[in-house]
Amino acid sequence: MRIKRLHFISGITISIFIALHLLNHLSSIFGIEYHIDLMDRLRLIYRNVWIETILLLAVLIQIFSGIKLFLSTRKKGVGFYRKLQIWSGLYLAFFLIIHVTAVLVGRYILDLDTNFYFGVAGLNTFPFNLFFIPYYSVAIIAFFGHVAAIHAQKMKKSIFGISVNHQSMIILCIGIFVSILVLYGLTNGFAGVEIPEEYNIMIGK
Numbered sequence: 001m002r003i004k005r006l007h008f009i010s011g012i013t014i015s016i017f018i019a020l021h022l023l024n025h026l027s028s029i030f031g032i033e034y035h036i037d038l039m040d041r042l043r044l045i046y047r048n049v050w051i052e053t054i055l056l057l058a059v060l061i062q063i064f065s066g067i068k069l070f071l072s073t074r075k076k077g078v079g080f081y082r083k084l085q086i087w088s089g090l091y092l093a094f095f096l097i098i099h100v101t102a103v104l105v106g107r108y109i110l111d112l113d114t115n116f117y118f119g120v121a122g123l124n125t126f127p128f129n130l131f132f133i134p135y136y137s138v139a140i141i142a143f144f145g146h147v148a149a150i151h152a153q154k155m156k157k158s159i160f161g162i163s164v165n166h167q168s169m170i171i172l173c174i175g176i177f178v179s180i181l182v183l184y185g186l187t188n189g190f191a192g193v194e195i196p197e198e199y200n201i202m203i204g205k
């Protein structure tokens with residue numbers, strides 16, 4: 001029970017960051033400069049030593065508590081939303097381990113500014129994009145899918161005649177839509193982005 005509560009609290013903490021982070025990525029629809037500008041402003045909040053320490057601790061807690069909950073639960077896959085919760089959670093654990101490690105290695109070992117270009121170098125370069133397109137889009141859908149699954153369990157009431165199951169389906173569909181929009185923005189409207197030389201190491205050059 002205590003682990004479930006811990007998982008919930010770290011989940012809320014990370015979700016606040018993810019909401020801002022995805023808004024930041026969505027803003028690339030208005031251009032690369034806009035994305036970089038907004039990230040510079042958001043960094044004033046989440047790069048604060050205390051806030052970033054709490055965020056990274058929450059990521060660690062989320063991964064470990066999630067895996068522990070998965071291993072200890074008996075009814076692993078009964079019903080669509082239960083299955084969605086487990087599979088999206090497992091993917092998010094995999095994604096967060098790689099993603100956050102990559103960002104920290106980029107920042108502290110490669111000494112790069114982990115800005116827009118760092119995030120999209122692989123996404124805009126063949127053959128790396130064969131990995132990065134599903135890697136990022138499934139992560140965004142998994143985040144919304146995880147929220148949709150929790151909503152299906154916790155919500156008890158219809159809203160405007162929309163059943164709880166349909167509300168969760170709407171959340172999942174919003175996730176699919178957001179992931180298409182984010183990929184559209186991060187690839188310069190699917191036209192591709194010229195990656196500056198200092199990020200060559202990200203794409204094997």
Ligand code: HEM
Pocket residue numbers: 018021025039043046052055056059092096099100103113114115116118119120136137139140143182186
């Ligand atoms: C389109 C997909 C995504 C891209 C291109 C991307 C890119 C980035 C970049 C460039 C950073 C470094 C930010 C900075 O230096 O200020 C970052 C940090 C981070 N991202 Fe993502 N991200 C994506 C999706 C996600 C998702 C879906 C999650 C969560 C499920 C996530 C979680 C994080 C976390 C926890 C950090 C570390 C924040 C920090 O301490 O600096 N990202 N991401």
